[in-house]
Amino acid sequence: MPLIKGGSFVADPFVLIADEAPLPDVGGAIVSLTRFRKDRDTLMARNAPIGVRLKSDESPEQLGDDVHRLSVVVIEFPAFRDGRGFSWARMLRTRLNFTGEVRATGAFLYDQIAYLVRTGFDAFEVPDGFPLAEFNRALAEMSAVYQPSADGKKTIRDLRSGK
Amino acid sequence: MYRYDEFDAKFVAERVAQFRGQVQRRLSGELNEDQFKPLRLMNGLYLQLHAYMLRIAVPYGTLSARQLRMLAHIARKYDRGYGHFTTRQNIQFNWPKLVDVPDILADLASVEMHAIQTSGNCIRNVTADHFAGAAADEIEDPRPIAEIIRQWSSLHPEFVFLPRKFKIAVSGSAHDRAALKFHDMAVEIVKNAIGEVGYRVLVGGGMGRTPYIGYVVGEFVAKQDILAFLESVMRVYNQSGRRDNIYKARIKILANALGPEEMKNQVMREFTEIRARGTLQVPDEELARIDAYFAPPEFEELPDDMPAGDKDFQNWIKTNVHKHRAPGYAIATISLKPIGGVPGDASDAQMDALADLMDTFAITEIRVSHEQNLVLPHVRKRDLPAIFARLSELGLATPNAGLITDIIACPGLDYCDLANARSIPIAQDIAKRFADLDRQHDIGELKIKISGCINACGHHHAGHIGILGVDKKGVEYYQLQLGGSGAEDASIGDIMGPGFGEHEIGPAVERVVKAYLMLRQDGERFLDTYRRVGMEPFKNMAYLDQLYAAH
Amino acid sequence: MAQVLPQMLTANRLVDGDVLYWRNGDWVLALAEGEVFADPKAADAALAAAQKSVMTNKVVNPYLFDVKTDAKGIHPAKEREIIRAAGPTVRDDLGKQSVGLGDKPAPRVKAERVVKTKDEDVSI
Numbered sequence: 001m002p003l004i005k006g007g008s009f010v011a012d013p014f015v016l017i018a019d020e021a022p023l024p025d026v027g028g029a030i031v032s033l034t035r036f037r038k039d040r041d042t043l044m045a046r047n048a049p050i051g052v053r054l055k056s057d058e059s060p061e062q063l064g065d066d067v068h069r070l071s072v073v074v075i076e077f078p079a080f081r082d083g084r085g086f087s088w089a090r091m092l093r094t095r096l097n098f099t100g101e102v103r104a105t106g107a108f109l110y111d112q113i114a115y116l117v118r119t120g121f122d123a124f125e126v127p128d129g130f131p132l133a134e135f136n137r138a139l140a141e142m143s144a145v146y147q148p149s150a151d152g153k154k155t156i157r158d159l160r161s162g163k
Numbered sequence: 164m165y166r167y168d169e170f171d172a173k174f175v176a177e178r179v180a181q182f183r184g185q186v187q188r189r190l191s192g193e194l195n196e197d198q199f200k201p202l203r204l205m206n207g208l209y210l211q212l213h214a215y216m217l218r219i220a221v222p223y224g225t226l227s228a229r230q231l232r233m234l235a236h237i238a239r240k241y242d243r244g245y246g247h248f249t250t251r252q253n254i255q256f257n258w259p260k261l262v263d264v265p266d267i268l269a270d271l272a273s274v275e276m277h278a279i280q281t282s283g284n285c286i287r288n289v290t291a292d293h294f295a296g297a298a299a300d301e302i303e304d305p306r307p308i309a310e311i312i313r314q315w316s317s318l319h320p321e322f323v324f325l326p327r328k329f330k331i332a333v334s335g336s337a338h339d340r341a342a343l344k345f346h347d348m349a350v351e352i353v354k355n356a357i358g359e360v361g362y363r364v365l366v367g368g369g370m371g372r373t374p375y376i377g378y379v380v381g382e383f384v385a386k387q388d389i390l391a392f393l394e395s396v397m398r399v400y401n402q403s404g405r406r407d408n409i410y411k412a413r414i415k416i417l418a419n420a421l422g423p424e425e426m427k428n429q430v431m432r433e434f435t436e437i438r439a440r441g442t443l444q445v446p447d448e449e450l451a452r453i454d455a456y457f458a459p460p461e462f463e464e465l466p467d468d469m470p471a472g473d474k475d476f477q478n479w480i481k482t483n484v485h486k487h488r489a490p491g492y493a494i495a496t497i498s499l500k501p502i503g504g505v506p507g508d509a510s511d512a513q514m515d516a517l518a519d520l521m522d523t524f525a526i527t528e529i530r531v532s533h534e535q536n537l538v539l540p541h542v543r544k545r546d547l548p549a550i551f552a553r554l555s556e557l558g559l560a561t562p563n564a565g566l567i568t569d570i571i572a573c574p575g576l577d578y579c580d581l582a583n584a585r586s587i588p589i590a591q592d593i594a595k596r597f598a599d600l601d602r603q604h605d606i607g608e609l610k611i612k613i614s615g616c617i618n619a620c621g622h623h624h625a626g627h628i629g630i631l632g633v634d635k636k637g638v639e640y641y642q643l644q645l646g647g648s649g650a651e652d653a654s655i656g657d658i659m660g661p662g663f664g665e666h667e668i669g670p671a672v673e674r675v676v677k678a679y680l681m682l683r684q685d686g687e688r689f690l691d692t693y694r695r696v697g698m699e700p701f702k703n704m705a706y707l708d709q710l711y712a713a714h
Numbered sequence: 715m716a717q718v719l720p721q722m723l724t725a726n727r728l729v730d731g732d733v734l735y736w737r738n739g740d741w742v743l744a745l746a747e748g749e750v751f752a753d754p755k756a757a758d759a760a761l762a763a764a765q766k767s768v769m770t771n772k773v774v775n776p777y778l779f780d781v782k783t784d785a786k787g788i789h790p791a792k793e794r795e796i797i798r799a800a801g802p803t804v805r806d807d808l809g810k811q812s813v814g815l816g817d818k819p820a821p822r823v824k825a826e827r828v829v830k831t832k833d834e835d836v837s838i
Contacts, residue, residue: 143177160168
């Protein structure tokens with residue numbers, strides 16, 4: 001799937017490995033939480049970047065301290081209505097202080113992109129043919145925000161007091 | 164009242180432009196309906212039985228004359244000449260065209276109004292006591308903190324796709340006029356043992372299929388901590404609220420499943436963290452800055468006598484005029500429940516005339532109550548006769564506030580796509596039956612609330628007499644509930660039994676009232692008598708016809 | 715075997731929300747002019763054909779509903795569709811009924827049990 005990061009399309013250095021599939025020896029690999037729990041030691045022993053893909057009902061806290069050994073956490077949006085991912089990303093950034101990639105995948109809407117960025121996502125799997133201009137426009141539509149979030153963007157209250 | 168600064172103005176302007184773009188993309192087919200629907204809902208636009216319906220936010224029910232005029236203008240220009248005031252202090256227009264909505268929103272933005280988050284699975288309009296700033300029994304005006312909550316919740320990136328909608332209410336008085344205990348979350352202004360003002364936070368109340376009374380999750384939250392605390396509750400809900408079943412998705416279900424102790428634990432965990440981070444603290448300067456917007460008008464030194472007037476005026480004062488904190492002033496309820504009229508509706512001409520009346524008598528605000536009436540909060544007593552006369556000319560002087568004909572009814576099957584039965588004709592029928600004013604006064608306070616479906620937008624669970632319209636094999640039936648209350652003595656009404664048909668429900672209500680009159684003891688309202696004697700005698704009386712049928 | 719009622723097809727126009735009824739490949743405003751499908755297969759075929767109006771962004775949410783026929787004509791079986799075809803029952807100056815498109819609505823489906831109430835004092 002096309003991947004947007006840093007405002008443009010980038011090559012994906014990771015491959016999603018199915019639960020039953022063998023782990024590749026080299027290259028970035030993303031596995032499910034179930035697989036991660038099962039094969040944790042093997043995964044950690046690999047000399048290659050590792051990531052975990054969480055379902056919408058799987059809290060990042062279930063990764064424990066291992067979260068800091070991950071290069072990427074992928075959060076699924078099974079339906080655009082399922083907004084748990086926003087809280088999970090926020091948790092990764094501000095409670096767990098995760099500094100790796102937080103990637104959104106699934107059925108999120110173009111119009112949710114601004115919220116995804118604010119809550120701490122920095123990479124987005126989008127459908128084939130998704131125009132980059134749409135992505136950038138989504139971020140520009142509402143220039144100011146009322147409340148703080150994981151992105152640290154200044155709030156309207158900050159702007160009012162001249163910060 | 165609050166005034167937009169450049170930031171607020173730009174926010175709504177950008178929101179209008181964003182929606183205009185979304186409508187264009189929908190009309191061109193770039194967005195299909197599934198993709199567009201959540202976007203239009205987040206701007207208050209529903210598709211109802213006959214047409215679209217636009218729900219416009221009236222934050223904590225407060226409007227200026229200028230805003231009221233704009234609502235009249237919108238009714239005239241884009242709709243069918245009227246609007247409907249709702250049980251969440253908002254206003255609804257029933258006939259807008261999709262293509263016109265961006266222009267409607269632009270017109271609203273020009274008077275500091277919008278339709279943001281009046282629908283969707285997000286934090287909805289923050290409601291407050293409609294007597295705010297005027298009531299004699301108030302600790303503090305609840306609207307400053309309501310405004311702070313409103314801003315914090317506006318397009319909050321983490322909480323726009325909650326399991327379900329989320330409703331917050333604020334009250335500044337021990338006498339709860341905001342139905343706190345039936346809200347997802349509520350903030351009650353309280354004083355602690357040493358006289359400091361802070362907030363008691365409740366969670367888990369709600370109407371609908373499974374009504375609940377909320378419980379206390381924060382006994383005393385300091386002012387500067389309130390947003391951190393509310394955010395904590397929202398986070399617990401967003402993470403753990405059920406998403407598998409739309410009827411189990413409100414926070415009331417989670418609150419009940421976890422119980423107060425576990426809920427508090429989870430909230431406190433978040434709260435401790437958020438508070439420590441400091442970014443959500445509300446500094447004293449900010450509290451003072453927002454407070455200043457809601458400073459009461461300069462009250463003149465006026466004699467406190469109630470002016471004389473004729474019998475009609477006296478009747479109106481009995482029920483529609485309430486005690487104000489300042490001598491010489493009063494609070495006036497403008498009833499939108501004329502006998503036989505549509506509850507909560509006002510025409511464009513009435514709205515314009517009310518705006519003029521406000522200007523004439525230097526009343527700078529008008530309020531929308533969650534009981535579908537309007538309120539003039541600061542009225543000079545000496546102006547009451549002239550105001551009453553003018554309201555009478557406008558058909559807005561029905562002297563029935565809080566009486567049995569002051570009925571709350573949702574739009575029901577006459578308008579609403581979700582409804583099972585019509586509610587407005589039932590309200591009209593009941594009101595006509597009890598039209599005699601002496602009889603109304605004899606009955607006293609009796610709140611009838613009617614919902615056309617289980618979504619309970621008519622708040623029937625909180626009615627002294629609640630009526631729920633149901634669909635039984637394509638026929639409209641009406642179930643009675645007795646003993647509900649939305650005040651500080653909150654209770655959920657008890658279901659009486661099998662429903663009544665469209666032509667039976669009015670007589671059934673008459674028999675229930677008759678039972679009350681026969682059973683009541685000194686000074687008891689209907690609610691008090693019901694709580695004392697229970698359902699049995701009322702039930703026997705209501706189903707009386709069955710006794711005859713059976714024999 | 716349960717009687718299968720005839721059906722009609724309705725939707726809302728996207729641009730203004732107006733209620734529409736399918737007739738022979740197109741949409742009309744008045745229920746009385748809409749097409750009635752006695753055969754469920756024909757109804758389903760119309761619903762499928764109506765998807766084109768959805769894809770071309772003319773209408774939203776097309777669906778079939780039951781109707782009954784009597785000496786006076788075709789009437790929806792359900793209260794909801796009767797009201798939808800005519801307008802709010804509490805404002806006959808609004809909706810299709812006010813512009814002659816609603817057709818006089820059929821007598822509304824009433825509760826079957828007629829109650830004779832006796833207004834006398836009875837001790838409880």
